[in-house]
Amino acid sequence: MTSRLDNVQQQLGLQVGGASRSHGSLVLELARADLLPVVQRLKTEFAFDLLLDVTAVDWPLKTPRFEVVYHLYSTQHRDRVRIKTAVELADPAVESLVSLYGSAHFMERECHDMYGIVFRGNPDLRPILLYEGFVGHPLRKDYGKHDEQPLVPYRI
Amino acid sequence: MAKTIPIRTANAPSQAFEYFSTKKDELVGWARKFSLFPYPFVTACCAMEFMAVSSTPYDTDRFGAALPRFSPRQSDLLMVVGTLTHKQAPILLKVYEQMCEPKWVMAFGACATSGGFYQNYAAVAGIDKIIPVDIYVPGCPPRPETVIDAIMKLQDRIAHSHHPIINKNF
Numbered sequence: 599m600t601s602r603l604d605n606v607q608q609q610l611g612l613q614v615g616g617a618s619r620s621h622g623s624l625v626l627e628l629a630r631a632d633l634l635p636v637v638q639r640l641k642t643e644f645a646f647d648l649l650l651d652v653t654a655v656d657w658p659l660k661t662p663r664f665e666v667v668y669h670l671y672s673t674q675h676r677d678r679v680r681i682k683t684a685v686e687l688a689d690p691a692v693e694s695l696v697s698l699y700g701s702a703h704f705m706e707r708e709c710h711d712m713y714g715i716v717f718r719g720n721p722d723l724r725p726i727l728l729y730e731g732f733v734g735h736p737l738r739k740d741y742g743k744h745d746e747q748p749l750v751p752y753r754i
Numbered sequence: 755m756a757k758t759i760p761i762r763t764a765n766a767p768s769q770a771f772e773y774f775s776t777k778k779d780e781l782v783g784w785a786r787k788f789s790l791f792p793y794p795f796v797t798a799c800c801a802m803e804f805m806a807v808s809s810t811p812y813d814t815d816r817f818g819a820a821l822p823r824f825s826p827r828q829s830d831l832l833m834v835v836g837t838l839t840h841k842q843a844p845i846l847l848k849v850y851e852q853m854c855e856p857k858w859v860m861a862f863g864a865c866a867t868s869g870g871f872y873q874n875y876a877a878v879a880g881i882d883k884i885i886p887v888d889i890y891v892p893g894c895p896p897r898p899e900t901v902i903d904a905i906m907k908l909q910d911r912i913a914h915s916h917h918p919i920i921n922k923n924f
Contacts, residue, residue, distance in 0.1 A: 729841050736875040745875055750843040752883040 602675055606644050610636060623678035633683050634693040637668070641698055646670040646679055649699035652706050654713040658739040662686040666715055668695070685715065694719035712737040782917040786830075786856065787909040788818035793829035795849060798836025800863040803895035812898040817905050826852040831908075832885075837865035838878045850885045856917070858908060861887045862901070864894040 603624045607617050616627040628636055640646040650669040657663055668681040683692055694717035695702040706717040707726040714735040717723065725732060729749065734741055792814075796804060808814055808822075823829040826849045838846060850859070861881050864870035867890045869879030881887060888911070891904045 741875065744873060746840065746879075747875070748840055748843065748878070748883075750847050750884050753886070754883060 601677075603677055603679075606640070606679070609643075610639065620680070623680055625680045625682065627682045627684075630683055630685060630692055633681070634695070637670070637681065637695060637698060640670060640679060644672070645674045646672045648673055649695060649701045649705070650678075652695070652702060652709050654709050654715050654737075656713060656737065656739045664690055664713060664715065666692050666709070690714055691716040691718055693717070696720050711735070714738065778919075779915075779917050780913075783913040783915065786917070787912040790817070790819040790831045790858075790905070790909070790912075791821055791823045791829045792819055792831040792833045792860075793824070793826050793849070793853070794822050794833050794835055795846060796833075796835040797838060797842065798865065800836045800865070800895045803898065803901070804833070804835045804862065807898040807901045812902060814902070814905060817902070817909060819905055826850075827854060829853060830857050832857065832859045833862050834859065834866045834881050835862040837870065837872055838881050838884070839876050840878055841876075843878055843884050846881065847884055858888045858912070859885055860904060860908065861890045863891060863896055867892065870894060 603619075607624055610617075610626070618625045626636070648671040650671050651667070653667050655665040655667060657665065662684040664685045664687070666683045666685060668683075670679045670681065672678075685692060690713070692715065694706060696706070696717075696719060702717075703720065703722065704726060706715075706720045707723055709715050710717060710720075710723045711725050711728045712735055724730075728736070731749075732747055734745070736745075794801075794804060806812065819831065826832070830853065832850060832853060834846065850857075859881075861867045865872060865877070866881050869877050873879060878884060889904050889908050891900055893900050896904075
């Protein structure tokens with residue numbers, strides 16, 4: 599029995615760098631330029647209509663250092679795709695998915711807060727969880743564990 | 755007939771004022787310790803324990819600390835229940851400054867006391883870095899008995915402390 603995800607993987611085959619399976623979902627590793635067109639196809643042709651999560655992983659010893667991770671879900675077929683795109687520290691930018699999914703707005707803002715990934719095309723990358731004036735990106739591995747940026751001066 | 759010994763001589767001035775000023779602190783302390791109006795500054799999961807300690811089985815009403823006031827201007831016990839983040843610290847400071855004297859602060863739970871296990875960029879490691887604290891309640895979350903013990907200790911302190919009618923702020 600070939601599942602729907604096998605079919606998706608085959609039809610996408612040419613554009614995708616690496617494809618594997620993990621916990622029942624399809625994992626695609628895409629080059630940065632392929633991201634937007636592939637997600638566009640996944641949404642329109644394969645009915646992955648829900649963007650569940652946008653996050654990133656910091657691999658301090660790897661080059662390129664960051665992986666931006668997207669989770670897509672199909673409410674019609676109830677299956678999932680995970681997409682990873684590697685970006686470098688010098689230019690940590692990917693195309694934004696706000697043109698395809700409204701939920702990308704806030705999740706990309708959060709990812710920008712925490713990892714400093716720049717989402718080109720997201721109109722509003724102001725801090726969402728951090729506060730104005732916060733310097734740095736706290737979930738990067740080189741952000742000190744005890745680095746605090748208090749808004750109120752300490753009394754002791 | 756036994757001779758009575760006068761407490762004061764007939765022509766000595768009245769000592770009513772001395773008597774009044776020593777007993778005044780006791781009276782005011784007694785009144786204040788049974789009319790603690792708490793302001794719950796509730797930020798995290800300790801809120802569940804705060805609800806438990808306020809409701810029937812434990813019932814802080816017995817200590818006169820039952821009526822949460824949701825305006826800092828009407829309250830005199832600031833209960834900081836839960837984690838304080840750096841983003842919220844200015845709000846806590848403003849609430850504290852809005853409270854009228856006399857005021858007391860309780861750090862409820864491990865996070866309010868020391869930051870608990872949140873030793874990171876987001877959390878303040880103890881509210882005493884922002885405002886002065888009168889009593890710390892340990893536990894994650896504290897048992898209701900611990901909270902009641904803290905309220906009683908605070909009441910003892912209020913009862914035995916000096917209550918000036920006029921202080922440097924007024």
